[in-house]
Amino acid sequence: MSSIVQGFTKSLAMTVLSEIGDKTFFAAAILAMRHPRRLVLTGCLAALIVMTILSVLVGWAAPNLISRSWAHHITTLLFFGFGLWSLKEAIFGEGESEELAEVEAELDKDWKAKNGATKDSKKVDDATKKHKRPFLSQFFSPILLQAFSITFFGEWGDKSQLATIGLAADENPFGVVLGGILGQALCTTAAVIGGKSLASQISEKVIGLSGGILFIVFGIQSFLSPV
Template sequence: MKLLGLCQGFSKSLAMTVLSEIGDKTFFAAAILAMRHPRRLVLSGCLAALVVMTIFSAFVGWAAPNLISRKWTHHVTTLLFFGFGVWSLWDGFHEGGESEELAEVEAKLDADWTKANPGPAKQNGKVADDVKKETRPFLSQFFSPILLKAFSITFFGEWGDKSQLATIGLAADENPFGVVLGGIVGQALCTTAAVVGGKSLAAQISERMVALSGGVLFIVFGIQSFLSAAE
């Protein structure tokens, strides 16, 4: 029974994470950052932030039934699933265009890039810095400003996001270990695709189809939760 609960939490979390994160702002941010900085640093920073966020969200969801009755957390989770389903379907039917979110993220990162690199006069200095980075020890490269930038952009971009709240709801109603494992695998798949595929992959994603698919998935989760009794 425990194995069944673990697998159910894993599969739900994996599906929810993939459909929530593909085409998300943090997905686009990872894709654009990977075009300008070493991919290993961007991937490390983004994944670290997403793993921390997933574990934190699952912990909150796991702790909720200990603070509130299991019956109430079950009902709240059911309402969250239906709410997120309607929200995603609304976004899918009323999106002005899937390129808008990509353009918004790119504009913000361009502004940060311009501040960090104010003029062509610093290009030679930048090249010299890149050469120095290549000769740095491994640990110095790992804890670099690029990694911290990728971490902070991803972490704060996910804070309060639909996927974070959905993870909390799942962990309150499913096996939290399964939810964490499914969330981490899903985050790793999406972030790796964004970093490796780059902006070209992000631009080809149909955000509308992802939103509609996610909406249907949340509605299915809501129906399943409504029909099942609180443990």
């Protein structure tokens, strides 16, 4: 039981500090300003839950592919590496304004390409078609799929994903899954409800420094703990 709680708390803290203010956080916030929040939240959360489970499965399988000793040492190095990376980004990074501008530019390009001049003329037709669609086709709407794909591929290879893999290799996988999903749910819900204003009120540097210190603390604990 204690191993589940430890994996849960580590995963929750790591996820929250890694996800607030990153690209997928801003993407969810911007999409929620343009589309129904329910669809955006469902798509983003589904992508993050799938990504968390996949990452934990990879981390859980790692000790079975290589020795547990090697998995433990690699995880320790990952924590130190991500800690230094986060501290470097916090101190020398460009900040959330540039990252937000980049995400907005990418989504604006996609938005303009899909809408164009016929946007207003299609509003009535779209509303009529929506009422005629069966429930499942409304649920798996283009908006939901867009939110899912942007979030899923935006998280792929991100340091939070790699850190989740490392954490699952060294902690209880069940606890890591629960903590990761809860952390993702909290961050995504905050982003959809008011992420842009929330991000402007939270210091990117403070979040980055906190995340970096947390990773280094995890690295020290992993280094001192037995395999």
